[in-house]
Structures are given as structure tokens and as C-alpha cells.
Amino acid sequence: DTAVSQTPKYLVTQMGNDKSIKCEQNLGHDTMYWYKQDSKKFLKIMFSYNNKELIINETVPNRFSPKSPDKAHLNLHINSLELGDSAVYFCASSQLGPNADTQYFGPGTRLTVL
Amino acid sequence: KNEVEQSPQNLTAQEGEFITINCSYSVGISALHWLQQHPGGGIVSLFMLSSGKKKHGRLIATINIQEKHSSLHITASHPRDSAVYICAVRNYGGATNKLIFGTGTLLAVQP
Numbered sequence: 001d002t003a004v005s006q007t008p009k010y011l012v013t014q015m016g017n018d019k020s021i022k023c024e025q026n027l028g029h030d031t032m033y034w035y036k037q038d039s040k041k042f043l044k045i046m047f048s049y050n051n052k053e054l055i056i057n058e059t060v061p062n063r064f065s066p067k068s069p070d071k072a073h074l075n076l077h078i079n080s081l082e083l084g085d086s087a088v089y090f091c092a093s094s095q096l097g098p099n100a101d102t103q104y105f106g107p108g109t110r111l112t113v114l
Numbered sequence: 115k116n117e118v119e120q121s122p123q124n125l126t127a128q129e130g131e132f133i134t135i136n137c138s139y140s141v142g143i144s145a146l147h148w149l150q151q152h153p154g155g156g157i158v159s160l161f162m163l164s165s166g167k168k169k170h171g172r173l174i175a176t177i178n179i180q181e182k183h184s185s186l187h188i189t190a191s192h193p194r195d196s197a198v199y200i201c202a203v204r205n206y207g208g209a210t211n212k213l214i215f216g217t218g219t220l221l222a223v224q225p
Contacts, residue, residue, distance in 0.1 A: 041151075041198060043215040056212055090157060101145050101204060103213065105157040 003027050006091050006106040013081055014114055021076045021109045023091030031055075031096050032074035033103070034066060037088040046089075049074055050096060081113045117141050120201050120216040127223050133188040135219045137201030140182065147213065148175050148186050149200040157200075160186070191223045 004025045013019055025032060033056075034046040048056035052068045063079045078085060091106040118139045127133050137146070148160040161168050161175040163184070168175050172191075177184040188195055201216040 041218050041220075043200065043202075045212055045214075048212065088155065092157075101147075102159050102162050103147070104159070105149075108155045108157075110155075 004091060004093055004104050004106040006089075006109050008109060009107060010110050010112075012112045012114065015081055015083060017081050018077070018079045019081060019111070020078070021089055021091075021111075023074045023076070023106055025072055025091075025093040025104070025106075027093055027095075027104060029093040029095045029104075030071060031094050032068065032071070033092045033094075034074065034076050035090040035092065037090060037108070039087070043090070047074075047076075078111075081111075083113050086111055086113045115140075116217060117214050118201055118203055118216040120199075120219050122219060123217065124220045125222070127191050127221070129192060129223055129225050131191050131223075133191050133195075133221065133223075135186045135199050135201075135221070137184045137186070137216055138182060139184075139201075139203045139214075141203065141214065142206035143182075143203040144206045145204040146177055146184050147202040147204070148184075149202060151198040151200060151218070153197070160199075188221075193223045193225050196221055196223050 007022050031050045033048045035043050037043045046060045047066045049068045051071050065077045068074045088108045088110050090108045092103045094103040121136045145164045147162050151157045163177050172189045174187040198218045198220050200218045202213040
């Protein structure tokens with residue numbers, strides 16, 4: 001069974017469109033994350049939710065809106081897509097706590113904005 | 115300057131060689147992670163450590179908290195070890211579990 005799944009795997013769209021990426025984890029973890037990996041393969045945290053509550057928001061444009069309907073799901077909606085949004089977006093989950101810190105990553109969603 | 119620096123950025127090795135990848139950080143941390151990203155894109159957590167040394171198969175990770183430095187070693191390297199290896203640190207304090215990532219080391223092991 002897949003621990004952290006994301007859909008879609010690939011997303012190609014035009015500038016100005018609105019799109020969503022979905023993430024689900026079946027690990028029973030309390031915390032979920034969205035990361036962006038740029039063309040140089042650099043990973044950066046975007047958002048983190050703990051039990052459906054936003055706990056990290058790393059100065060991401062407000063065109064990006066995460067939504068967590070329950071603690072197993074964290075979706076990412078992007079409005080008015082721009083060329084610079086092209087990247088690979090990774091969802092991850094972990095169980096909070098100093099000894100339960102390992103993060104489990106989804107397979108990534110490659111977003112291409114034309 | 116990035117808070118987490120890795121070296122080298124690129125590394126090519128022959129099968130069987132002993133490999134070392136280094137990570138230095140400038141912030142207070144509660145834990146350091148080593149991640150592996152294969153050419154297919156998936157990211158896997160290899161180690162999480164806050165002191166000393168951990169070993170898993172042919173992989174060994176060490177950390178020196180005083181020197182703010184960690185190393186990832188691969189013994190008897192194999193072409194299937196070819197991947198990007200990423201160091202990440204968890205900021206000290208708070209419950210946000212935020213990771214700060216290094217820029218990664220691209221390893222190519224040739225047969």
C-alpha cells in the first residue's frame with residue numbers, strides 16, 4: 001500500500017489557470033507538508049499542517065492555498081498560475097515529536113506552466 | 115549563503131569505491147536528516163540523527179554537533195547508489211518540525 005500518494009503525477013497547464021494537487025497519507029500521521037523543488041533540485045518548505053491546522057506558512061504567494069479536510073489529506077490549490085510556478089511539488093507527512101521525526105514523501109507532482 | 119551547505123555538489127565514482135558526502139550547517143538543530151532522491155524523482159529518508167553515528171547496510175551517517183558537521187559514507191559503492199543525496203536539518207526548538215534543506219549532492223557510480 002502506498003504510504004503517501006499524490007495526484008496528478010504530471011500537470012501541464014497554461015498561465016493564468018487554476019489547478020489543484022491532492023495528497024493523501026495512510027500512515028496515521030498528524031503532520032503533513034508541501035515542499036517545492038525548483039529546477040536546481042533545491043527543496044523548500046511551503047506549508048505544514050498539524051491535525052488540520054496550519055502551522056507553517058513560508059512566505060508563499062497567496063495564490064497558493066492549502067486545504068486540509070482531515071488529517072490524512074492535504075491539498076494544494078494554485079490560482080492564476082505563473083511560469084515561475086513550474087516545479088516539482090512534494091507532499092510529505094510525519095508524526096510530530098523529537099523521536100518520531102522521519103518524513104515520508106509522496107512521489108511528487110511535476111507542474112509545467114506554459 | 116544557505117544555512118545548510120553540502121559538498122561536493124557533484125561526485126563521480128567507480129563501482130566499489132568508498133564515498134563521502136559532507137554537510138555543514140549554521141543554525142541550531144535538534145536533528146539532521148539524510149535523504150536520497152533517485153533519478154525517478156522519489157525521495158526516501160535514509161537517516162535521522164542527533165548525535166554520534168548510525169549504520170544501515172552499506173550506508174553510515176555521522177554527526178559532530180560541536181562542529182556543526184555531518185558526513186554520509188557509502189562503502190563498496192554500486193551503480194544503484196547513483197542518486198541525489200540531500201542533507202536537511204530540523205530547526206532547534208518549537209514543534210513545527212520544519213526542515214531546512216541543503217542543495218544536494220549528485221552522485222554517479224560508474225560500473
